[in-house]
Amino acid sequence: MIKNILDKLTSNIVPVPLLSPENCSICKLMNKCISHELTVNKEFEEIINNKRPLEVKESLFTVDDTCKSIYIVKAGSFRSYITNTEGLDQTVRFYFPGDLIGLDAFSHNHLCTTTVDALETSAVCELPLPKLLILCARYPLIFSELLHMLSDEIVADHHHMILLGQTSSVIKLSIFLMLISVKYGELGYSANEFILNMGREGVGNYLRMNAQTISRAFTKLSDDNIIDVKGRSIIIKNQAKLKEIVKSCSFI
Amino acid sequence: MIKNILDKLTSNIVPVPLLSPENCSICKLMNKCISHELTVNKEFEEIINNKRPLEVKESLFTVDDTCKSIYIVKAGSFRSYITNTEGLDQTVRFYFPGDLIGLDAFSHNHLCTTTVDALETSAVCELPLPKLLILCARYPLIFSELLHMLSDEIVADHHHMILLGQTSSVIKLSIFLMLISVKYGELGYSANEFILNMGREGVGNYLRMNAQTISRAFTKLSDDNIIDVKGRSIIIKNQAKLKEIVKSCSFI
């Protein structure tokens, strides 16, 4: 989805070396990640584990695992989902570079409530919970940043609820595209040209519509000259019109 | 919705006296509220403000207010919602006794992202943020309890997303009734007989369906002998069957 160095690794190179712990101050995500004030704290930086990159569909953790860490997406993207008894799953959220994964770690009995898979070759910075909590107790800034992140997650979830509550397939898809576009823009990638790292089925699962309906909605947006679609490659030709559609629901 | 002492106050008695600060140890919600270990901490108990009861439709706070406090529902119930430019609103969440309101307070610029209204005569315990944060710094237990609450909120939001993602109106209504039933059971009220404190419109707003569809779904459940409906008074006649319907979506 996002062009990053890891994309250039052919996924056949099997024994991927562990990344050496890397300095936040030379990280490409600087200022697009958690508060910079945090990462200048040497102690904070030292608790970060850099795990080896994850391959497509590899799980960061699985539902009912014990929550041991919070993760920051360093490169690539992830999907969290809940699986039902018949093996069907429903996507809860997508994660992009700078996003925090596993903020539900403090809930209930400290068991993961979702499974999180990599959508492409991806990497994370791991923040082990015990160490993080110790730092929280010592540094009010880290503590308040954590609260901040949790609250942001709640607000984002509320927005997603509003999105799911929309009735029109074209509006839902438009909001989805706009959200991705904004996210990419923020990360310094092209906001108007990108390649989805999921199929129609994947988009549909997230927006709770079936793949055919997604396809038709893409065709509609394309017919209206708002986007160019070729498979998973998307070009937003008329961002103003797209924004207009998004605004027609007006809650977000 | 919930039979509580406040229901017995006729809402016409205008000058409601301020509640005297009340001891957590004599609160009816004990063990149904936040961790009991917390409330035995005298310092914690002392920061709690008891505001005067709120009347129906009175707002606890409004979107874009500065977040000053977190609130625990002491009696009654609340609704949070987002309003769009045309004045339409979408319900985000309902709050019942023991629930915490305003956990998005730490987000972004500390402005409220929703409006929260009382659905009936209701009361809250107010936890002023500055005082709460000081206690968090001093007592790890309070700090971890706060994280716990925030994480729980995220998990609850995920479940609500799954609910909104359902396609069948009967399943959605069934899940809604089951959630309310469980909540009431936990609070010590009857899980199988209750009176909704909102109309069909209100249920529909929450479940993102229109009032007529809600009405038809009620009729369907009634025809199938799963519930008895008479206006807003609901009796669950066959909880097993209701659970079965809920399980047929299986994600929750």
Next chain:
DNA sequence: CGCGACCTTGATTAAATTCAATATACGTGG
């Protein structure tokens, strides 16, 4: 008793799902 708010129900319309066929793209092996 009558008004207004709310709920139910029916008929019609609009939209998404489902079923089904075809088309396109992609990777593999010949």
Next chain:
DNA sequence: CCACGTATATTGAATTTAATCAAGGTCGCG
């Protein structure tokens, strides 16, 4: 490099479902 097979995407037609439009019914309250 091309042929083939698989996976994915598009499109059409039939079906199902909810939204909409509209009428009538119920309930509580002045």
